[in-house]
Amino acid sequence: MSIVKTGKTGILLLGFGAPRNMAQVGPFITHIFRGKNPPGQVILEMKARYQAIGGSSPYLAATITQGKKLEESLRKLGQHAPVYLGMLHSEPFIADTVDQMVRDGIEQIIGITLAPFYSKVSTGAYQAETEKRVNAYPQIKVDYLDHWHSQPFFIKAWARKITEVLQDFPPGAEVPLIFTAHSLPSDPPDDAACYEKQFQETVQLIINKLAHKKFHLAYQSKGKRPGHWLGPQVEEMLDELSAQGEKQALIAPVGFISDHMETLYDLDIELKKPAKLGKIDLRRTSALNDDPEFIQGLAELVLAMK
Ligand SMILES: CC1=C(CCC(=O)O)c2cc3nc(cc4[nH]c(cc5[nH]c(cc1n2)c(C)c5CCC(=O)O)c(CCC(=O)O)c4C)C(CCC(=O)O)=C3C
Numbered sequence: 001m002s003i004v005k006t007g008k009t010g011i012l013l014l015g016f017g018a019p020r021n022m023a024q025v026g027p028f029i030t031h032i033f034r035g036k037n038p039p040g041q042v043i044l045e046m047k048a049r050y051q052a053i054g055g056s057s058p059y060l061a062a063t064i065t066q067g068k069k070l071e072e073s074l075r076k077l078g079q080h081a082p083v084y085l086g087m088l089h090s091e092p093f094i095a096d097t098v099d100q101m102v103r104d105g106i107e108q109i110i111g112i113t114l115a116p117f118y119s120k121v122s123t124g125a126y127q128a129e130t131e132k133r134v135n136a137y138p139q140i141k142v143d144y145l146d147h148w149h150s151q152p153f154f155i156k157a158w159a160r161k162i163t164e165v166l167q168d169f170p171p172g173a174e175v176p177l178i179f180t181a182h183s184l185p186s187d188p189p190d191d192a193a194c195y196e197k198q199f200q201e202t203v204q205l206i207i208n209k210l211a212h213k214k215f216h217l218a219y220q221s222k223g224k225r226p227g228h229w230l231g232p233q234v235e236e237m238l239d240e241l242s243a244q245g246e247k248q249a250l251i252a253p254v255g256f257i258s259d260h261m262e263t264l265y266d267l268d269i270e271l272k273k274p275a276k277l278g279k280i281d282l283r284r285t286s287a288l289n290d291d292p293e294f295i296q297g298l299a300e301l302v303l304a305m306k
């Protein structure tokens, strides 16, 4: 039997958050800096990036679509469970959404992080924020759908996507694949250990399906905070491939499940600047976004929860 109790269960999609428009960029960055004033320079730099991708982030819209599709998939599988969004650093904030779920009569929350790899600053923080609010409501029970980074549907969807884009390259030498995930502060190293391990597992499983020899793991979108961050950075990886004489590369941003600033700016604009790119024909796959196989896989996992 599934743990979903019809009419009483709500799905809570958890994520980092993003600004919907230019006016929200400042408050969003301030929230990431935990309310401490971020240097004006950082806000200006971030505003320029959001401006460069069209003046807002598509993250929330993409996430709303994922939620609607997940609700539809669950309904097709015979379960009615409304899907809600809760964000750590922007509206709709996790605490407000939990309050709304309670007002709607939800008694059981199933939390799903909109990112595959566990870290303290992402999934850990989203779950802690959920727990904090849920503690105010003794009648509410929360379960989390975790560790879907190694599930066959996720691996298959990525292998298919990569295969499709590889076919677009001119025939010739094997194209090196660069798998990317968001970088993390790696001090203390324990904080990033689970994240790195899950990233490696996902990549290995995709590679097992592809029978591809040239592949690399790299990190992207390192933050402003000083100190050690997980590497190599994707820029360093491109330099290395260039030095080895590679003329092509394909980036698969497996650490993200939707396209937003970190893929649309950091990969599609920043990395393509000629000084960084050299002579490499660099392409990337999109993120999974509302890929039907991906959404259906998540729905089936929810129903299989015990
Ligand atoms: C692991 C991880 C994910 C993946 C998990 C998930 O997706 O759930 C993620 C997603 C995202 N990160 C995003 C944006 C930003 N992240 C920042 C800063 C940081 N991210 C970090 C980690 C992560 N971030 C960390 C450790 C910092 C430094 C914080 C500090 O120093 O305490 C900064 C501040 C500037 C800077 O420091 O660079 C921005 C603007 C957006 C929105 C994109 C859009 O708007 O389209 C999304 C989805």
Ligand SMILES: [Fe+2]
Pocket (backbone or CB within 6 Å): 016, 182
């Ligand atoms: Fe981030």
